[in-house]
Amino acid sequence: MPRIVVDVMPKPEILDPQGKAIVGALPRLGFDAFSSVRQGKRFELTVDGEVTDQILAQARTAAETLLSNPVIEDVVNVEVVTEA
Amino acid sequence: MSNDSLPLIGDYSAPDTTLNGARIGVVSFPGTLDDRDAARAVRLAGAEAVALWHGDDSLADVDAVIIPGGFSYGDYLRAGAIARFAPMMSRIIDAANSEAKLPVLGICNGFQILTESHLLPGSMIKNDHLKFLCRDQVLRVENNTTAWTNQYDAGEEITVVLKNQDGQYVADEKTLDALEAEGRVALRYVGWNPNGSRRDIAGITNAAGNVVGLMPHPEHAVEAGFGPTTAAGAHTGTDGLGFFSSVLSTLVGGTK
Numbered sequence: 001m002p003r004i005v006v007d008v009m010p011k012p013e014i015l016d017p018q019g020k021a022i023v024g025a026l027p028r029l030g031f032d033a034f035s036s037v038r039q040g041k042r043f044e045l046t047v048d049g050e051v052t053d054q055i056l057a058q059a060r061t062a063a064e065t066l067l068s069n070p071v072i073e074d075v076v077n078v079e080v081v082t083e084a
Numbered sequence: 085m086s087n088d089s090l091p092l093i094g095d096y097s098a099p100d101t102t103l104n105g106a107r108i109g110v111v112s113f114p115g116t117l118d119d120r121d122a123a124r125a126v127r128l129a130g131a132e133a134v135a136l137w138h139g140d141d142s143l144a145d146v147d148a149v150i151i152p153g154g155f156s157y158g159d160y161l162r163a164g165a166i167a168r169f170a171p172m173m174s175r176i177i178d179a180a181n182s183e184a185k186l187p188v189l190g191i192c193n194g195f196q197i198l199t200e201s202h203l204l205p206g207s208m209i210k211n212d213h214l215k216f217l218c219r220d221q222v223l224r225v226e227n228n229t230t231a232w233t234n235q236y237d238a239g240e241e242i243t244v245v246l247k248n249q250d251g252q253y254v255a256d257e258k259t260l261d262a263l264e265a266e267g268r269v270a271l272r273y274v275g276w277n278p279n280g281s282r283r284d285i286a287g288i289t290n291a292a293g294n295v296v297g298l299m300p301h302p303e304h305a306v307e308a309g310f311g312p313t314t315a316a317g318a319h320t321g322t323d324g325l326g327f328f329s330s331v332l333s334t335l336v337g338g339t340k
Contacts (some may be wrong), residue, residue: 010209014254015280017210066169069162069200071207072254 002051004059007077009040015037040076042066051080106131106335108328109146111176111194113138113167113318117154118191118303125303126150129328138170148187148331149176151194153247153301163208163250166197177201185294187231187331192248194286195297202290204297205263206255211248212280220312220321221300222245222274223286227267230293235326242323243312245304246278253281253288253299263288271298286334302327 010016016038023037045059056078063075108126110133112119123133134146138156142150156167167173167225179186180203190198198204212218222243225236236242255263263269271287279299287298302324305311311321 011257014209015212017212017214017252017280021214066165067161069165069207071199071205071256072209 002047002080004045004047004051004056004078004083005079005081006043006059006063006075007040007065008043008063008073009076010038011072011074014072018028040073041067044081051082056080106148106332107134107144107146108132108331109111109134109136109143109149111136111138111149111151111172113154113156113170115155115158116152116193118152118301119154121301122150122152122191122303125324125328126147127308128306129332130198131328136172137174138167141171143172143173143175143179143186148191149179149186149188150303151176151197152303153194154191156193156197159193159250162196162200164193164198164200167193167197168200172293173197175203177203178288182293185292187334188295189232189327189331190295190297191301192251192295192299193304196250197294198297203295204290205254205259206282206288208250208299209252209254210250211252211278211279213309216247216249217251217278218245218247218279220244221269221278221286223298223300224274225270226272227270227289227293229267230270230289230296230330231268232290232296232327234333235330242272242326243301243305243314243321244302244324245312248279251279251281251299252281253285255282260285266291270296271300 016040019037026034060078068075108131110119110123126133143317180188185335196208199207220243225233225240228236228238269285270289273286274285277284289296305321305324311319314321
């Protein structure tokens, strides 16, 4: 069954408190190579049947209106994933 | 400490100024916590509290609406994001934007719902320190001309309860500048910014002044015995009552 993957990230200018907490925890486990972490969200929308242009457009609109809040977040990726 | 003049619990005698017939709706969503406290605050202010259900499609002829705090839909997706699409919210958005300019107050999660509904600009993200916080918080009333703040003095400092995890108010600089220039910052944190909110903003209003949202909880500071601690003694604070008396004053056409 094909899925549409939507990735949402906090806007670059918005402080990401969760990412900040994670980057603080990494060195405590010995992961010292990372200077910054930003945490986003991934949505997987399953489609019964073929992903038409219309369905993809619907997913893009859903991503902009419900799945993200344009005040604080950007939709960075909308793609169709078809796995065997 | 002498509290003799203050009732230990709610005083159910008739309020000094009865505003017969004022009906204030209080909306309940799945996960709302503070609807009963908000309804109680409405009654203590002298109006009738009308329970509104998120799934209903009618405002039941209320004169104003309070969207109380809590965790509607478990804060899933984003705080307030799913509640925003409830049938009741569509009615509230239409009525708030209509000629009649229905007064709407969003408290905490209600404020988050109002920003998700685009009735108020900006948004809320997690507190900068990442912890849930519950404390007595001093606020300054920056705009005392809104439907919900007109019974306070301009610049008056009040103490109400603050309790939230996603309380950091954010908006882009242009929006913040516009809010400041138009006097739409209704309330500001005093003494300490408890969540990293931009420009210490605790509450804002729309341009018309009928829609107000704030993170702290005035409905928890309406009854001696259960409010914030003040100089008069533990839990004596009733500074929040002004929000509810303000809207009653608005509804009877009162001005300052």
